[in-house]
Amino acid sequence: MDPHTPRTRHAGRKKSLALSTKEFTKVAGTIASARRSRNLEYGIDDERNGRDPSFIAETSFVKAPLNSRVPSHSYTTPRAHGKGKSREESLESVSLDIQEALILEDLLFVLMGIEGTHITFHPDYSVEDDDPIRGIKFAVSSALGNDYVRFILSELSGNDLPSIDPSLSDLVERILPLATYYTGITSFIEQRSHLEYGLVNHALCASIRDMLKDYQTLLSQLEHAFNTSPQFSLQKLWFYVHPTLHTLSLIYQLTTELASDANVDNLSSLSSDSDDARNEALGLGGAKLKAVLSDLKNPGLDAESNIPVKGGEVLSVIYDRMQNMSGDPAALTLYGSLLRAAGVPYVVMLQEWINSGKLHDPWEELCVKESKSITKGTLDMDYVDEYWDRRYTLRDGSTAGDSKRKTGMPTPRGGSSRLPGGACIPPVLEGWKHKILLAGKYLNVIRECGIGVTANHDTPVFDVDISMEDEKFYKSIEDAYSYANRTLLDMLLRDQQLLPRLRSLKRFFFMAQSFFVTHLLDQAQSELRKSSKTASVLKLQSLLDLALNTDLHGEDTMFREDVKVKMASHGLYDWLLKIISEKGAIGGEIGEGGITDSAHGVDGRRNKDEKPLMALAIDALTLDYQVKFPLSLVISRKTILQYQLMFRFLLHLKHAEQTLSSMWIEQKTSPWRASVQHPEFEKWRLRVFLLRSRMLAFVQQILAFVTFEVLEPNWRNLEVKLEKVTTVDQLLRDHSDFLDTCLKEAMLTSARLLSAYSRMITTCSTFAVYSAKFTASAVKGVAAADDPDGDPEMEKRWDFLYKFEKNFSHWFSKHLDCVQYYASSDNGSLLPLVMRLSSIKAG
Incomplete structure (x- = not known):
């Protein structure tokens, strides 16, 4: 709301504001005579005060209004001259009209923030201590209380306090908040116009400054009315400024609230x-x-x-x-x-x-x-x-x-x-x-x-x-x-062909049954047996390129150059267990069910006395996928890392399946199929067949579950969502949710499941590594079958086999218990795995 400016009520009103020469001389003479009588009472003498007699101060407020604000020695020390009375006491001896004229004169300056003669700063106001945005407080003599209080304050200040007519003082007290509002708003504008307060504050200050222009215009009009109209009174001043008082109070409340929380001193x-x-x-x-x-x-x-x-x-x-x-x-x-x-x-x-x-x-x-x-x-x-x-x-x-x-x-x-x-x-x-x-x-x-x-x-x-x-x-x-x-x-x-890219990612990283993975494992068998530090990445890359060029067809051939061989610096299961132990498993899985893990501790980590094994190339082998911006927003390093985790998991399963299948082929040779008349050896040989069959069944069931029960359904759901996607953020969320779900349902986010599974797959892989030793022991057993003294190494064969059977049975039971527990407490995604594993006898 713009500040109110005085408006005439009828056409004749405007004429009354214009004074004739006679009226103008009368008003000017009345104010000038009051000034002269006051100066004579104060004992002001230009020559005696050392003032240049050639300069004659204009005593007329009408002709020179600011001359009355120039301080003199007699004003600052009222008791130095005269009769010992302060200058304000003259208000008690002058008529009410003269008091009103002097108060009006003061008010026109106070409303602009200038201290007046009879209206001064409030005794409680301090220029140094008070916040300028709170505004300057003014007071008149009647606002200071009764005669006793005025006497005490006058003794403390060393000056006699002014006193005006109570009827005028009451009206002035209503107008004085306007000066406080104006000075506070002005200080706010000056402070918040600094560069560091930002453009919004600058625009706000500019708007408030425009509103204050209307207020200043109002003061100019009021001053003109005071100077030209004999009928202008304090009551009329209140009538004109009353609407503006409400407007400035609203602005003042706003500026005070804006400044209340800011550290303006810093x-x-x-x-x-x-x-x-x-x-x-x-x-x-x-x-x-x-x-x-x-x-x-x-x-x-x-x-x-x-x-x-x-x-x-x-x-x-x-x-x-x-x-x-x-x-x-x-x-x-x-x-x-x-x-x-x-x-x-x-x-x-x-x-x-x-x-x-x-x-x-x-x-x-x-x-x-x-x-x-x-x-x-x-x-x-x-x-x-x-x-x-x-x-x-x-x-x-x-x-x-x-x-x-x-x-x-x-x-x-x-x-x-x-x-x-x-x-x-x-x-x-x-x-x-x-x-x-x-x-x-x-x-x-x-x-x-x-x-x-x-x-x-x-x-x-x-x-x-x-x-x-x-x-x-x-x-x-x-x-x-x-x-x-x-x-x-x-x-x-x-x-950017995002959907073909995602389909190729799925085939490269998730299709453990694809031909290029089998082809790569067959061709790089000797290289993958080496340690991860001695294996040649260049040779593995060339073998991967050969496998991709041979087995890929369709749109996958467009992206085969983006697939690179990479050697991970950590083992898959130890790395996952470390991540889970530091960041926590999904769904608060750690510590539930009361399942213990003696080998890896409570949280699935290795014991301190257990030394880390040198990682083989097959354990560290992974694939990397290179994409450019902006596809890297969707296929980011985070998502590629999740693809790599799933690929390494499937690759280990595929490798374990291949080694156990090779062991089955080896056990079809003559030492294993030869007919011998040694019941103990026959029993041992059957137990080896059974253990290998159970291990192979376990690996195949896990591989089938992850491939057909986890990856394929989730991928189909992702394809349906991508066909209906409407926002980029939804696309990113759907892709991230797909990977998170696959990792969770593949048992790679639970410390308990991962610990039991890692021990199981390690036992299976180790058993396959000792295939040649089992074959050599079988050859000796066949040769010793005809010996009348019996087979002296039969007991060692049983002890060696018992270790594998005991280890496999223990961790199989542990793993099955974990799967059953999470299948009953989770969303049921592990129920198909429970059915698959139940078909394998724990023996």
């Missing part, structure tokens, strides 16, 4: 930001370098302890006041006007972000923030999807996937739940914040690909006429989000 630290901006403009580093170092030191935290009220927080405060005072039409209009004016730079920054993907927010006022230390160059080493998740984020810490989850949320203001600065999102934008974030993120990805961004909707990038109360503003957000999402989704699915 301007030196804030001014350093302006120096950073200047240095950055000169190419000397500055704000961006400081932001990068801040991200490296405290990732995820962007709110300082002394951050001023700026940006979205200012808009939130204005909006809340507008809603709380919606019953007051004047307040609703005023705050609505300030909200529109202050929101212009915020809306402009927002439009630039959602329409071009550029974030120009030098003072951190917008709800979106950028971590400058994270670039697309980090994607080659990004195992936590940091580029997509943390390059651009919301300052309030909420995430698009889960609005309840908070990451790096700054500390709220003391005594309230309001976040500081740009982290405070205006309430009208709370439901749109995720679309605002994603629209700019999508366009930024497109820009990073070197593709020009051109909005296809009617909203211009910089439309200052659009406010946050306009429906067109929210339609522009929806249009920008739809355009950015559709453009990036089409680019990923069509231009």
